[in-house]
Amino acid sequence: MKKITLLFLSLIALAGCQTAHINSTKVSQLKFLNEYVVPDSLIVDGTVVGGLSGIDYDAGTSYLICDDAFNPRYYQATITVNKDKLTDIHFDEVHHIIDTANFLDMEGIRYDTEKKVVVITSEGSIKRGISPSLFTIDANNNIDKLKIPRMFSANSEQQPRNNGTLEGLSLSTDKKGYWIAMELPLKADGPEPAYEKADSPVRITYIDAKSGMPGKQFAYYLDPIVKKPEGDFAVNGVPDILEYAKDRFFIIERAYSSGWGTQGNTVRIYEADARKTTNTLEMSSLKDKGFRPAVKTLLFDFESVRDQLTKHIVDNIEGITFGPTLSNGHKSLILVSDNNFNQLGEQITQFILLEIID
Template structure:
C-alpha cells in the first residue's frame, strides 16, 4: 500500500496540543560523575510526582529520576534526583546490548526497551527491573522482531495501556518483511503497534501504523523518518511522534487510533503481500509551526513523550524531550517542551 504525506491523514484530530513553554537543559551538565545527555525516553509517576528518564549511553546504560516543576504553565529547571546504572556484569545485562530507548514506570517496576545492535547480532528486547535497576523479567518478543528488524530501527517506543493492564511497543522502522524505509514522494512503510499483557509478558495483539513519506527526495543514506515515541492518551488512541531527518529535524505528532476496522496483524509474517486496514491517522502538530516560540528557533532530536502534571483547568499536560546524542554529531539540545492537551 503506497502512501504519501497527504494520504490516510486528515486534519480532523479530536485533540490539540497547545505550546506552553520550553526549557533547554544546560550542555555539559553532570550527575554523579556522568554526563546528562542522550535523553531518549520519559515517563511520569503521578502518585509521587516523579519523572523517569532513560539515557541511551551503551557504555553506562542508566536512567534518572527527576522533578519537573510546572507553575503558571511554565517549566522550572528539571532537577535530577537520582541515577541508576545497570550492572553490565549481571547475567541478563551482560548478554544484552543495552541501547536504551524508552522507559515506563508501572506497578512499582521499571520497564525499558532496548534496540539492541542488529549488525552485532544483538537482539532488541523489552525488560523490567526494580527501582534500583535489578533485572526482574523479560517480555516475550515475537520472533519476527528478532529476525526482521532493521538496525537502529527497533523498539524506540513504549507506552502504558490506558487501563494500565499492559504495554504497547512500536518499531521505529518497518520490518524488512513488511515494507521499505520511508521514501519520497510515496512510500510503503508500515510499522507494528504490539500489545503485551502485563501479567503474562506475552504479546497478544498487533495493529498497523503507516509512516509518512519523506517530504523531499532522499539525498543520502542518513535521510529517514520513523516513530520515535508513542503515548496512549485514551483507550486505543495514541499520540505518535514521527521524527524525520533531512538536513534538519522534521518532527510531527499524529493522533493514531485503532478502529473496529483496523487489521489485527498479530502472527502475520509479512505485510508486503497482505491486504490490511491500518490505524486511522490524523495530524495534530507540525513542530515547524512552533519554531518561532522556541528559544533557539530549533527543533532537535525529539525522542520521548509523557503526560505531566494536570493544569488548574483540569487539562493534562504533555512533555516531550530531545536526545542530544552527547554532542557526537555537533551541537544539539536537551529540550523539554511543554504542551497543553486539549480534547475537542
C-alpha cells in the same frame, strides 16, 4: 520469563508513578506552552546528562532513560511546572545498570504502578546479532524479560533494521499490559520512508503484563520525508507512543534530513485510532496490503513553533509522557529530545510542554 539479576550503582526506592489518561476519547488539538533547555555541561554523579530517549512522569517526578549503550542508565529528576510553564528541571539521581550478557540500547521507559516495576525497551544491535528486548525491573533489582514477537529477533526472516527496532513504549490505559512500537518497518513489510514517498508500515504490539506474552498487534503507516536531503541520509520513524484512551494513541514521528544543519528535523505528533485495525500478529509480511491499519490524524507539527524555540531548533524529540494537570483543568504532555551527546553536530536537550485540548 527469564529472570536475570542486575546490579544498580546508586539505587533508590522507586516512587509510584500514576498513569494518566484522558476522559475524552477524542483529542482535538495540542497547544504549545513552552520549552526548557538543559545545559550540555550538566554532570550528575559523574555522568553527562544527554541521550535522553524516553520519559515518564508523575507529580513533578520524572524517569528519563539514557541511550548510552556503553553505560546504560536512567535518571530520576524533578520537573517543576509553574503557571503552566516548565520552569525548572533538576536531575536528582542516576541509576546505572550493569548487564554484561546483553548489549543495551535503551529507548523507552515507563513505571508500572500495578506491578511496581520499571519497564524498559532496548533496540539491541541487529548488526551484532543482538535482538531488541522488553524487560521490567523490580525493587529487588531483578529483571524479567518479556516475550516479544519472533519477527523482531535479529535473525528472523522478517529482518528488522539495525537501529530501527523497539523504541516506542506505553502502558495500556487499563494497566494490564504494555504497547511497544517498532521505529522502522521490517524489511519483509516494506521500505523505509523516502523523500516525498513512503509505503512503510511499522508494527505496534500489545504485551500482556501478567503472562509476559504478545497478545495483539496493528500496523501504522509512516509519512514520507518532507525535507529533501542535501546529503546522503534521511530517515523517518516512530520514537515513542502513548495510549491516552483504549486503542487511541499519541504517536511521535521524527524525521531527519542531512544537509540542513540544525534545521534538519521534522517532528509531528499524530493521533492513531486503532479501534478497527486488523490484528497483524500472525502476518509474516505486510506487503500484500491485506489488513486495515490505524487511522492517523495530525495533531501537532513542530514547524509551527520553530520560531519560538531556542535557535529555531526542533531537536531530536524521542520521548513523550503525560504531564501535570494545568490551571484550567486540561491535561498536559511533556516531550524530551535526545541530543546524541552532540556527537553529530550542534544539538540540545530540549523539554517541551504541550496542552491537550479535547
